[in-house]
Amino acid sequence: MFARLVYESFRRQTRRKLLAAIAITLGVGVATAMLAVATGIGDKISRELRTYGANILITPQDDTLDLQIGGVDLKPPSDGAYLNESDLPKIKGMFWRNNIVGFSPMLPVNVNAGSQQITLLGTYFAKSLTFGKEQFTTGVTKTHPWWKVQGAWPNDDSNDVLLGEKLATSLYKHPGQQIEINGTSRSISGVLSTGGAEDNQIVAPLHIAQAITGKPGAVRRIYVSAVTKPEDAFARRDPRSLNPADYDRWYCSPYAASIAFQLQEAIPHSHAEQIRQVAQNEGVVLSRIEGLMLLITLAALFASALAVSAAMAAAILERRVEVGLMKALGARKASVAALFFAESALLAVIGGLLGFAGGALLAHQIGQSIFASQITIQPVLLPIILGIAVLVTFAGSAVAIRRAVNLDPALTLRGEA
Amino acid sequence: MSVAMRRANAPHTSMFLRMLVRAANLRRGRVITALIAIMVAAAVATAMLNLYVDVQAKLRKEFRNYGANIVVAGKDGQALPADALATVRSILGARGLAVPFAYVIAQDKNGRSVVVAGTDFTQVAALDRWWSVTSWPQQPNDALLGTRALSAITPESQPFDLIFHDRTIHVNPAGILHTGATEDSRIYISLSDFTNWTGVAPIVIEVAASGNSNEISSVMRELTKALPDAEVRPIRQVMEGEANVLGKTRSTLYVASALIILTASLCVLATLIGWVFDRRADFAVMKALGASEPTIAAFFATEVAILGAVGAILGFAVGIAVASWIGRVNFHAPVTPRFVIFPAVFAGSIAVALIAAVVPITLLRRVQPAIILRGE
Numbered sequence: 001m002f003a004r005l006v007y008e009s010f011r012r013q014t015r016r017k018l019l020a021a022i023a024i025t026l027g028v029g030v031a032t033a034m035l036a037v038a039t040g041i042g043d044k045i046s047r048e049l050r051t052y053g054a055n056i057l058i059t060p061q062d063d064t065l066d067l068q069i070g071g072v073d074l075k076p077p078s079d080g081a082y083l084n085e086s087d088l089p090k091i092k093g094m095f096w097r098n099n100i101v102g103f104s105p106m107l108p109v110n111v112n113a114g115s116q117q118i119t120l121l122g123t124y125f126a127k128s129l130t131f132g133k134e135q136f137t138t139g140v141t142k143t144h145p146w147w148k149v150q151g152a153w154p155n156d157d158s159n160d161v162l163l164g165e166k167l168a169t170s171l172y173k174h175p176g177q178q179i180e181i182n183g184t185s186r187s188i189s190g191v192l193s194t195g196g197a198e199d200n201q202i203v204a205p206l207h208i209a210q211a212i213t214g215k216p217g218a219v220r221r222i223y224v225s226a227v228t229k230p231e232d233a234f235a236r237r238d239p240r241s242l243n244p245a246d247y248d249r250w251y252c253s254p255y256a257a258s259i260a261f262q263l264q265e266a267i268p269h270s271h272a273e274q275i276r277q278v279a280q281n282e283g284v285v286l287s288r289i290e291g292l293m294l295l296i297t298l299a300a301l302f303a304s305a306l307a308v309s310a311a312m313a314a315a316i317l318e319r320r321v322e323v324g325l326m327k328a329l330g331a332r333k334a335s336v337a338a339l340f341f342a343e344s345a346l347l348a349v350i351g352g353l354l355g356f357a358g359g360a361l362l363a364h365q366i367g368q369s370i371f372a373s374q375i376t377i378q379p380v381l382l383p384i385i386l387g388i389a390v391l392v393t394f395a396g397s398a399v400a401i402r403r404a405v406n407l408d409p410a411l412t413l414r415g416e417a
Numbered sequence: 418m419s420v421a422m423r424r425a426n427a428p429h430t431s432m433f434l435r436m437l438v439r440a441a442n443l444r445r446g447r448v449i450t451a452l453i454a455i456m457v458a459a460a461v462a463t464a465m466l467n468l469y470v471d472v473q474a475k476l477r478k479e480f481r482n483y484g485a486n487i488v489v490a491g492k493d494g495q496a497l498p499a500d501a502l503a504t505v506r507s508i509l510g511a512r513g514l515a516v517p518f519a520y521v522i523a524q525d526k527n528g529r530s531v532v533v534a535g536t537d538f539t540q541v542a543a544l545d546r547w548w549s550v551t552s553w554p555q556q557p558n559d560a561l562l563g564t565r566a567l568s569a570i571t572p573e574s575q576p577f578d579l580i581f582h583d584r585t586i587h588v589n590p591a592g593i594l595h596t597g598a599t600e601d602s603r604i605y606i607s608l609s610d611f612t613n614w615t616g617v618a619p620i621v622i623e624v625a626a627s628g629n630s631n632e633i634s635s636v637m638r639e640l641t642k643a644l645p646d647a648e649v650r651p652i653r654q655v656m657e658g659e660a661n662v663l664g665k666t667r668s669t670l671y672v673a674s675a676l677i678i679l680t681a682s683l684c685v686l687a688t689l690i691g692w693v694f695d696r697r698a699d700f701a702v703m704k705a706l707g708a709s710e711p712t713i714a715a716f717f718a719t720e721v722a723i724l725g726a727v728g729a730i731l732g733f734a735v736g737i738a739v740a741s742w743i744g745r746v747n748f749h750a751p752v753t754p755r756f757v758i759f760p761a762v763f764a765g766s767i768a769v770a771l772i773a774a775v776v777p778i779t780l781l782r783r784v785q786p787a788i789i790l791r792g793e
Contacts, residue, residue, distance in 0.1 A: 196652075313691065
């Protein structure tokens with residue numbers, strides 16, 4: 001009998017049910033989409049922040065002091081220590097390898113070109129490397145995304161070079177022409193603009209710089225761009241002072257400091273450190289945006305809950321006559337309330353499922369159009385969202401149901417209440 | 418004067434007014450429910466719009482923690498003109514910070530080379546906030562040592578000599594600097610000590626200009642014009658990163674605001690439709706007593722419009738409070754109230770309220786008053 005009442009109510013009052021169902025669907029949809037965006041935004045913004053370039057710098061462990069002014073390296077090549085190029089692919093073998101967006105080795109040398117002393121910077125552009133079975137590309141195109149080339153990037157195995165923008169202007173050189181470097185003629189594949197010291201330098205594939213220094217396999221420093229988690233109090237603790245359980249937790253969190261620590265383990269005789277300008281500020285910006293999205297998600301949940309409650313209240317109060325009739329026929333308050341709650345629950349589940357699907361689609365759209373990448377919804381969210389939907393629907397209906405069952409049947413049937 | 422006479426002489430509109438007031442007074446409970454719905458919706462809309470407008474400025478301030486976004490340097494490695502710093506500061510005014518840097522390569526007494534920089538410590542502390550410094554130098558001849566410079570030159574933090582072109586300066590290590598980049602290999606001393614010792618003028622002024630990209634480019638244009646001998650260039654890394662993240666955040670916030678305002682309007686719509694439907698008996702009585710349909714429609718429309726207006730005003734106040742609370746919690750600075758959004762919220766509330774009234778009224782118009790009054 002109870003089931004039939006619910007069934008008939010849905011069959012005969014499709015229009016009224018439809019309004020409430022639309023409200024629930026929309027509310028749940030917005031809540032789902034916002035939850036998905038809020039949980040995914042940290043990762044998305046973190047990847048956007050990689051525009052700032054490398055956040056970890058690896059240098060040789062026993063290096064002498066850097067002599068760098070305004071991005072120009074003044075250290076003689078005979079001075080200081082070097083890292084070994086053949087250790088580089090090991091970066092992709094470490095625990096947080098999937099968080100490494102890219103890395104670029106750097107080897108600056110002084111050369112004679114066009115009758116003047118110029119710095120030539122050897123690096124990877126988009127070098128293809130293999131570690132185990134995994135193949136990946138890395139280089140300045142990944143770690144220094146603000147570098148722009150007019151012409152073409154040189155191939156990493158070629159003998160072509162890039163000329164800094166200002167150097168090209170002062171030497172009257174264009175892409176496609178030749179330049180004499182230490183007596184050897186190289187072709188210029190493009191003109192590089194960075195807004196920094198490289199505008200006055202020659203940037204070449206790493207092997208050219210190594211050949212000029214006479215140190216095959218040598219690298220001065222490595223810039224690593226990694227997706228990290230904002231630093232908190234725990235991240236700043238010294239790993240040596242942690243107990244084993246805390247140490248594991250620290251080691252397995254993608255903090256800039258713990259990734260740097262693992263890089264240092266991966267590359268022999270190295271010293272890896274977070275570049276504080278990038279790493280520290282990234283954390284601040286990230287936590288601000290995450291906090292903002294969290295508060296906005298709360299606002300969205302609140303607005304959805306209100307919309308659902310309002311729709312349910314309106315739908316129930318419309319049915320006062322029905323309640324009066326049921327009560328006049330001898331139904332107890334409890335059974336009338338049970339009927340309404342059952343209907344609400346059914347509506348909440350249907351609306352919740354539809355809303356979840358719609359919200360997932362919406363989140364996907366937001367991810368595609370704003371971040372050009374996927375925002376995935378955890379399936380774990382479904383039962384949680386459904387639970388919240390049922391709860392909110394109940395809460396929204398409760399007041400209206402209470403008022404409806406407390407009305408005098410005689411008055412409602414005469415249309416006076 | 419009798420009541421009847423007073424009423425007869427009163428202007429015709431007063432009946433309309435009295436009906437409005439009475440209707441609100443008699444069903445106080447439902448009026449308050451509807452008003453709360455509108456108020457909450459208006460508050461949420463106000464808070465979202467206010468945040469949307471203000472969040473950019475807030476985030477830009479956070480991005481200034483990345484330090485300088487413009488570099489002023491001498492052309493082709495030349496020193497800057499002596500008055501360059503004063504010129505830059507007068508152009509900037511309160512729009513940003515300008516910090517001079519001078520560099521030389523000096524030797525310690527063992528002949529080890531080290532980069533020594535002269536700068537303005539109070540300004541650097543404000544510009545490069547990521548510098549982790551144990552204590553900033555206060556006295557003359559105090560130096561700030563990068564961690565690597567410290568361990569290479571004076572591991573026990575003893576005072577030491579620096580030699581540049583046969584001129585010697587005796588400095589005390591006052592603090593340790595850690596940045597994770599090239600600064601760790603340098604020694605920083607105050608600019609006055611530096612010029613007294615070396616006679617070398619600053620070669621770079623790092624500028625952190627605040628504001629949006631248009632304001633920053635106008636600062637750059639002014640600097641280029643005022644300093645024809647210097648080269649003014651943006652730090653692309655910082656500018657592009659900022660534009661990128663701000664743009665994405667703005668779009669996300671835009672979508673979120675639209676969705677939230679939509680749901681809030683839906684809530685108002687549902688409540689008001691229920692409210693007007695509830696009053697179908699009033700509608701029928703009026704119609705039975707001979708009121709014309711436009712009069713009845715005007716009556717209901719005025720009623721919901723007033724609700725919308727009152728709700729919008731209350732909601733605006735609450736929304737401003739919520740926005741400033743979010744500002745304090747998340748950005749540690751209050752969000753400035755933007756009164757320009759008030760007309761939008763006000764008009765929006767009334768529009769939603771009127772839409773909510775139109776649906777039930779058009780439905781009721783088709784029904785005979787007798788049927789409604791019989792309770793069917």
